[in-house]
Amino acid sequence: MKKTKLISILIILIGIYFTSCNRKENNTQQLIPKKDIAAFINDSLITIQELDNSVQQELYDELNRIYAIRKVSLDYMITEKIFEIEAKKAGVTVENYINKYYYDNLTDNLLTSFIKKNKLESGIIELKRTLRLVNINSPEGEKLLYKEYKNYLRKHLADSLRLAYNIKINLTPPQSPSFSLNKIFAHYRGNLNSKVIMLEISDLECSSCKESYPIFKQIYDKYKDQVKFGFTHFSSYVSVSAIACECASLQGKFWEMHDSIFELSNLPDTTAIMNIAKKMGLDINQFRIDFKDSTIVSNIENNFRNIHDKGIYATPTIIINNKAIFNSASLEEIENLLSQELGKLE
Structure with a gap:
């Protein structure tokens, strides 16, 4: 009898526990x-925030593209608004206002100067299905030349008028999401004590990464005494190049291998990797042993998952103090953010 009561009480307690769990889950959903x-998904859910975090670099890139479209359109609208104001002052239509400026500046001397400045003596380029060069002395070429000259004068007029207006642009680029570098395995050089950290998320066998290498090297050479520079592997497969760098790092020569591979004209195979290792003076027997170590492959794969889970998808990606650069191949963008972060230390 006592045993039956004990079982009944236990069943009731288990029921209360699961009911409580369900209530907590439902309460979370209600909050x-x-x-x-x-x-x-049944009693579980996925929030918009979780969704956005999983693709935050892609969303940031799209927001930058939207910003660029808006910026171009805003520039055009500002010009049109100024033309409207000036035409109204003159008591004419916008078209007549611009045409007057055009005909006032349509002289042989100014047109000749325009031709020389833009090197159009040999012809003017027209795009009709394909690019072709049209002689400016032909009827068709003359028509294209005047059209090009009119566009030039229109821009010149707009630029000169803008100087007289107080124009304030409130349109701003999107802010970069914050990318935590926790759990990301990277190699560092430069000023290792610096509070400004530039991390290159890259793939040694990616063509875009290879093209960007000279830019990143230029930045490193310029800021190596001020900035801590890092490199981490990010590729959907583990390449022989990535393995080679990790094997070289075990002998203290990660960066030498990194530079050697990026400076190759073609992707290296295992034979080429071994030749590089020999030229670098590595212990080639140990290098061969490490090259077959499955732990290195596993570490690179884990690193890929950690980076991917942070919502990063592209290579190369440059992150400076947890902020992503939209155009990672832009020397100007990278230097601007580095200067901002270094300025905070002053």
Whole structure:
């Protein structure tokens, strides 16, 4: 009898426990507004925030593209608005206002100067299905020349008028999401004590990464005394190049192998890798042993997953103090953010 009561009490307690868990789950769902929930899976859910975090670099890239489109359109609209104001002052239409400026500046001397400045003596380029060069002395070429000259004068007029206006642009580029570098395995050089950290998320066998290498090297040479520079592997497969760098790092020569591979004209095979290792003076027997070590492959694969889980998808990606660069191949963008971060230390 006592045993039966004990079992009954146990069943009741288990029921209460699961009911409590379900209530907590339901309460959590009730606390989150429905508009912030992307999907329900039974009693579980995926929030918009979780969804965005999983693709945050892609979203940041798209926001930058939207910003670029808006910026171009805004520039055009500002010019049109100024033309409207100036035409109204003159009591004419915008078209007549621009045409007057055009005909006032349509002289032989100015046109000749325009031709020489833009090196159009040999012809003017026209795009009709394909590019072709048209003689400016032909009827068709003359028509194209005047059209090009009119566009030039229109821009010149707009630029000169803008100087007289107080133009304030409130349109701003999107802010970079913050990317945590926790759990990302990287190699560092430069000023290892610097609070400004530039991390290159890259693939030694990626063509875009290879093209960007001279830019990153130039930045390193310029800022190596001020900035801590890092490199981490990010590729959907483990390449022989990545393995070679990790094997070289075990002998203290990661960066020498890194530079040697990026400076090759073609992707290296295992034979080429071994030749590089020999030229670098590595212990080639140990290098061969390490090259077959499955632990290195496993570490690179784990690193890929960690980076991917942070919402990063592209190579090369440059992150400076947890902020991503939109155009990672842009020397100007990278230097601007480095200067901002270094300025905070002053």
